Amino acid sequence: MSQFLPGEGGDWPHAVLVEQDGADGVRFAREAAAILLCGRRDCACGVCRRVREGIHPDVQLLDRGERDIAVDDVRGLRRDAYVAPLESGQKVYIILHAQNMNGAAQNAALKLFEEPPEGVYFILLCDCAQALLQTVRSRCVILGGAADGGEEPDVDEEARALAREFAAVIAEGGELPLLAFCLEHEKLKRAQLAGFFAAVLDLLEPALRAVVEKKPEHGGELARLPAERIARLIRMVQHRAALCESNVGTAHLLGTIPAELFTGN
Ligand SMILES: [Zn+2]
Known part of the structure; x- marks a missing residue:
């Protein structure tokens, strides 16, 4: 720990x-x-x-x-x-x-x-x-502990590639590229989306750790962001990962990300 x-x-x-x-x-x-x-x-x-x-x-x-x-x-x-x-x-x-x-x-x-x-x-x-x-x-x-109780989502190479693409867009910080990303992938199936969110968390968590430990070089490109921003992203993705298990529409889960990140900020 x-x-x-x-x-x-x-x-x-x-x-x-x-x-x-x-x-x-x-x-x-x-x-x-x-x-x-x-x-x-x-x-x-x-x-x-x-x-x-x-x-x-x-x-x-x-x-x-x-x-x-x-x-x-x-x-x-x-x-x-x-x-x-x-x-x-x-x-x-x-x-x-x-x-x-x-x-x-x-x-x-x-x-x-x-x-x-x-x-x-x-x-x-x-x-x-x-x-x-x-x-x-x-x-x-x-x-x-990764102990999660529920089923572990399937994080395949496709999910990881998508998560890296998302991380690059987030690290750049532009709203339009993020909108484009979310639109392009709005047809993802629920299991793919769960894998994507899990893969994004696998990138965000080490980035947060790297920033709080003042070793941003260990956290990938997301570690360019301030700790509070990364913590907020983690909360947002955890929330969506949990909603993935309910019957909230998958297009909604991805499509509301830009609004959440670019309002009230
Ligand atoms: Zn002391």
Whole structure:
């Protein structure tokens, strides 16, 4: 999991869903929090040490054990998140067993995960991202285990070639080439589209990692984009990949990409 830790300087998505629950997940989340607060990796300063020991006031762990995480817990988090950090410029909330958030709690948390206050990070830990609502997953960057529950889409060479073509268009940033790409491929069958989305994620995820680790040369052409943009692309593609399994029209799944990327941006 260490490959997913933030880079020095602490540029990281504001809501991540880590597919590792329990003590190992907490260890990973605390290490990430230490880097976010201190700005250095593998550091043994007082801040990092206290974060690792779980006694830093700006890093909080929500652990309800086997019980549900209820809407009141989320309201408590939200109130707390809007209070300035006590000692550092950041606050990190680690949510253990995030799959135990009940439906109301997940809905109450959407806005908070989507637009947390400045300097606030959420790290959700769970065994399987699929256990959370799609609306929550789509607001988080999912890190770790490929465990997906559903069938793995078939990622063949054709899907990979198409994904590379898409990545080139996205990296260039023009709206018209993207429209042309989506029009040209609107007749893709559902299985092809699922493979395409999976292949695109296989390009986006390493690109995000490369950017946050400040090693853009390892991330391909997508790593020219800012981390926030890549994180947003990942959310968008994850969302569409999940919709692929429903009966939403395939032309719609591809055809709405330009509008989503070029509005409200
Ligand atoms: Zn440190």
